[in-house]
Amino acid sequence: MKYESFILENWLNPACDSEKNRIYLGGSCVLPMTVKELFELTGESLDDFLKWVADMNMAYPEFAGTERTRRAVSGLYKNVDWKEVILVHGGTGANSTVVNTLLEEGDNIISIVPNYQQFYSMPKAIKVEVRDVHLDIKNGYKLVLDDVRKAVDKNTKAIMFTNPNNPTGSLLEPEEMEELVEIARSVGAYIVCDEMYRGLKEEYMPSFADIYEKAIVTASSSKVWSMAGTRVGWIICKDPSLMFDLFNYRSYDSICGGKFDEYIFAIALEHKNKILARSRSIVNHNKAIIDKWLDGHKYLHQYADAYGTTYLIHYDVDVDAETFCNRLLDEKGVLVCHGDCFFIPHTFRITLSHAEELEEGLRLIDEFIDELIAEDPSRHVKF
Numbered sequence: 001m002k003y004e005s006f007i008l009e010n011w012l013n014p015a016c017d018s019e020k021n022r023i024y025l026g027g028s029c030v031l032p033m034t035v036k037e038l039f040e041l042t043g044e045s046l047d048d049f050l051k052w053v054a055d056m057n058m059a060y061p062e063f064a065g066t067e068r069t070r071r072a073v074s075g076l077y078k079n080v081d082w083k084e085v086i087l088v089h090g091g092t093g094a095n096s097t098v099v100n101t102l103l104e105e106g107d108n109i110i111s112i113v114p115n116y117q118q119f120y121s122m123p124k125a126i127k128v129e130v131r132d133v134h135l136d137i138k139n140g141y142k143l144v145l146d147d148v149r150k151a152v153d154k155n156t157k158a159i160m161f162t163n164p165n166n167p168t169g170s171l172l173e174p175e176e177m178e179e180l181v182e183i184a185r186s187v188g189a190y191i192v193c194d195e196m197y198r199g200l201k202e203e204y205m206p207s208f209a210d211i212y213e214k215a216i217v218t219a220s221s222s223k224v225w226s227m228a229g230t231r232v233g234w235i236i237c238k239d240p241s242l243m244f245d246l247f248n249y250r251s252y253d254s255i256c257g258g259k260f261d262e263y264i265f266a267i268a269l270e271h272k273n274k275i276l277a278r279s280r281s282i283v284n285h286n287k288a289i290i291d292k293w294l295d296g297h298k299y300l301h302q303y304a305d306a307y308g309t310t311y312l313i314h315y316d317v318d319v320d321a322e323t324f325c326n327r328l329l330d331e332k333g334v335l336v337c338h339g340d341c342f343f344i345p346h347t348f349r350i351t352l353s354h355a356e357e358l359e360e361g362l363r364l365i366d367e368f369i370d371e372l373i374a375e376d377p378s379r380h381v382k383f
């Protein structure tokens with residue numbers, strides 16, 4: 001099977017590893033924690049944990065996934081039983097397991113754009129028709145529900161998207177979620193929602209798993225939980241026959257997850273409020289700095305009410321996004337993620353979540369734009 005190049009991962013990961021990358025503002029994980037920090041934050045005993053590691057039998061874990069972790073994951077939802085949780089290898093493993101299990105040639109899916117590339121390139125590779133519905137970008141990147149209503153039909157297997165959205169951070173309100181469920185239900189479609197960025201609001205953020213029997217929700221330890229290196233992902237599925245198929249596919253793909261990873265992630269989730277408070281505080285702090293920087297900015301605009309870990313910033317400079325970001329990295333050592341990864345020209349994604357030298361990075365972006373305009377003043381174009 002031939003897959004299209006994964007634009008974001010293939011561009012960002014090498015750039016991230018490059019020596020030129022001095023100030024990394026391109027990612028989307030909340031500042032990762034050390035193991036020590038996790039234990040300090042939770043108040044659990046690191047000594048007991050290290051003893052557990054030393055005595056750990058390195059056989060397979062429970063094939064269905066560590067029960068303690070599945071129970072802890074189900075506690076992130078209002079209406080999910082722990083047996084409806086499948087543990088897989090990262091959010092990426094969750095998404096690919098769902099695509100490969102659910103979809104087949106002849107289906108169509110609705111892809112709400114910008115979307116994570118697994119949700120459109122993988123379906124295309126198995127000859128599924130992908131119908132794009134674009135968020136209304138300048139209107140706060142909001143979803144126009146009527147566009148979805150017009151795009152679905154009886155062959156629509158699933159509506160697939162990310163909520164909160166990556167890269168814009170826009171979020172469906174509870175009434176919009178209900179309406180989307182009603183649209184999916186009218187044609188018997190699944191809602192497949194990547195909820196990797198859920199959890200940053202102070203109040204409970206509803207999940208599609210709470211409200212729709214044909215919801216399939218994916219998420220992982222990477223983003224709001226700051227533990228990407230543990231590679232714990234999960235799928236919530238409430239349909240027993242599909243559940244069997246998902247486990248079956250996972251047997252072909254990875255058999256099961258890692259014992260150590262699932263164990264340490266369970267400890268984190270059992271203190272979910274402390275971890276989320278840390279994440280919110282980091283994101284809110286950085287957001288305030290970036291909001292101040294953007295306020296009245298001559299060249300830069302951000303349109304969303306954002307609840308993820310990134311902003312998508314539009315720039316009024318007539319240089320394509322990949323060139324803009326390559327030059328920014330080459331000339332200033334600042335790495336942001338170019339908006340062509342999301343097919344949104346003249347934009348870049350900037351992190352709200354893990355910047356040690358954020359203010360210096362923002363200053364260098366300003367300096368870089370001033371230099372671009374000084375090189376050629378006709379580049380200042382209002383998009």
Ligand SMILES: Cc1ncc(COP(=O)(O)O)c(C=O)c1O
Binds near residue numbers: 090092222
């Ligand atoms: C929307 C979305 N889904 C999935 C992933 C992959 O997550 P993981 O690191 O858990 O594989 C990412 C990573 O950037 C993402 O942004």
